[in-house]
Amino acid sequence: MTGPGSPAQAVTSPITRDEVLRLAQLARIDLTDAELDHLAPQLAVIVESVAAVSSVAADDVPPSSHALPLQNVFREDETRPSLAPEEVLRGAPESEQQRFSVPRILGEDA
Numbered sequence: 001m002t003g004p005g006s007p008a009q010a011v012t013s014p015i016t017r018d019e020v021l022r023l024a025q026l027a028r029i030d031l032t033d034a035e036l037d038h039l040a041p042q043l044a045v046i047v048e049s050v051a052a053v054s055s056v057a058a059d060d061v062p063p064s065s066h067a068l069p070l071q072n073v074f075r076e077d078e079t080r081p082s083l084a085p086e087e088v089l090r091g092a093p094e095s096e097q098q099r100f101s102v103p104r105i106l107g108e109d110a
Contacts, residue, residue, distance in 0.1 A: 014040070015040050015041075015043045015044045015047065016040060017036050017037060017040050019040075020036050020039050020040045020043060021036055023043075024036070
């Protein structure tokens with residue numbers, strides 16, 4: 001598919017080594033000369049890819065945050081029978097007012 005606005009016609013200027021150096025300085029990243037030479041073409045490909053995606057988006061397609069419709073996958077809350085407090089606390093070393101009693105780990109004022 002070629003034509004106005006098609007990805008094949010997305011023309012961007014190449015990212016220079018100096019631009020990569022400036023970005024690295026702003027990010028406070030020390031890069032070697034070899035890394036600068038290696039990253040410049042990679043960043044150019046990334047920018048071109050973003051430009052291609054932007055040119056493909058159609059005006060009649062609503063923006064979305066997810067490719068598939070989202071549904072709540074949780075089950076409904078249902079009240080079900082559970083253990084009696086006495087049965088739950090039977091194995092506890094200590095209990096108080098139908099609760100587990102544990103040693104304090106914070107000061108008395110907590």
